[in-house]
Amino acid sequence: MALTVEQVLAIAKATEAYDGVAPLDEATLLTLRNRPQDVTIWGDVRGFGALVGSELSLVVLTQHRGVGLGRQLLLRAPSLPTGTTAWSHGDNPAAAALAAKQGWERTRELWVMRRPVAGLPPAPSLPEGVFVRGFEPGDEAELLRVNAAAFAHHPEQGDMTAADLAERMAEPWFDASGLVTAWEGVSTSSTTRLLAFHWTKRHSETDGEVYVVGVDPAAQGRGLGKLITLLGLHHLAASGGGTTGAGGDGVTNIHLYVEGDNTPAVCLYEGLGFTRAAADTHVQYTRR
Numbered sequence: 001m002a003l004t005v006e007q008v009l010a011i012a013k014a015t016e017a018y019d020g021v022a023p024l025d026e027a028t029l030l031t032l033r034n035r036p037q038d039v040t041i042w043g044d045v046r047g048f049g050a051l052v053g054s055e056l057s058l059v060v061l062t063q064h065r066g067v068g069l070g071r072q073l074l075l076r077a078p079s080l081p082t083g084t085t086a087w088s089h090g091d092n093p094a095a096a097a098l099a100a101k102q103g104w105e106r107t108r109e110l111w112v113m114r115r116p117v118a119g120l121p122p123a124p125s126l127p128e129g130v131f132v133r134g135f136e137p138g139d140e141a142e143l144l145r146v147n148a149a150a151f152a153h154h155p156e157q158g159d160m161t162a163a164d165l166a167e168r169m170a171e172p173w174f175d176a177s178g179l180v181t182a183w184e185g186v187s188t189s190s191t192t193r194l195l196a197f198h199w200t201k202r203h204s205e206t207d208g209e210v211y212v213v214g215v216d217p218a219a220q221g222r223g224l225g226k227l228i229t230l231l232g233l234h235h236l237a238a239s240g241g242g243t244t245g246a247g248g249d250g251v252t253n254i255h256l257y258v259e260g261d262n263t264p265a266v267c268l269y270e271g272l273g274f275t276r277a278a279a280d281t282h283v284q285y286t287r288r
Helices: 005-019 026-034 069-075 093-101 140-150 162-169 224-238 263-271
Strands: 039-044 047-052 055-060 085-088 104-116 130-134 179-184 193-202 207-215 253-259 281-287
Touching: 005 026, 005 039, 005 047, 005 055, 026 039, 026 047, 026 055, 026 162, 047 069, 055 069, 069 093, 085 093, 085 104, 093 104, 093 281, 104 263, 130 224, 140 162, 140 193, 140 207, 179 224, 193 224, 207 224, 224 253, 224 263, 253 263
Parallel strands: 055 085, 207 253
Antiparallel strands: 039 047, 047 055, 085 281, 104 253, 104 281, 130 179, 179 193, 193 207
């Protein structure tokens, strides 16, 4: 009997509870929940494989690891063309060994960086001619424009569509005030232009995330990256977000994801007190 979406999500949840890290990325989870017809699933109650577009996920329950089930799931996958990708959420030696034996190449590293809220540096003063506010309906087109420009070379983020944006804004965690936007002009004008944004995400009463920071390339060099990042951090520190812990108490810890080879971004976050442990590395493998 084929696995249901509910069974797949239950296996993923159980795996996360043991490993401390989610085995599926956000895009795969959203597709499973909202567009299950776009996911190819195989496996059984011990573990599963899932294919969304050109991204493969393999998840094996803890008690069934070490007996070759991951390899079996990989070999049972539908035809996987060159360029298919798969993430190891955590730099897992077993995943690395399987990838090497099956001809997959390590191609990307996504780092997790963390810092406590205590001791946040103050946000800089706003540059002249710039105002800041939370997201408002009608901002979508400018948000997508800046996102596409800022992440033009990013394999996932830069391709965000209006439907993708709406899907994420429909999630229970979405908080319009936590999507901090910086605009050129004055707040009473109808001819303003979005310069930068920091989309924050609150996972629990204690944990928050720098979800996305985007700066229009045409506005770079004005200190907006540091400004918008700090404004978002202070938002997380000061208030609840969405329906989770919305009692006015901020989070105590903040994390973010950054490409390991994005030196400017890593330097910015290190300058803001974020640090990284070697175990906090997500690895992408590509089929050659």
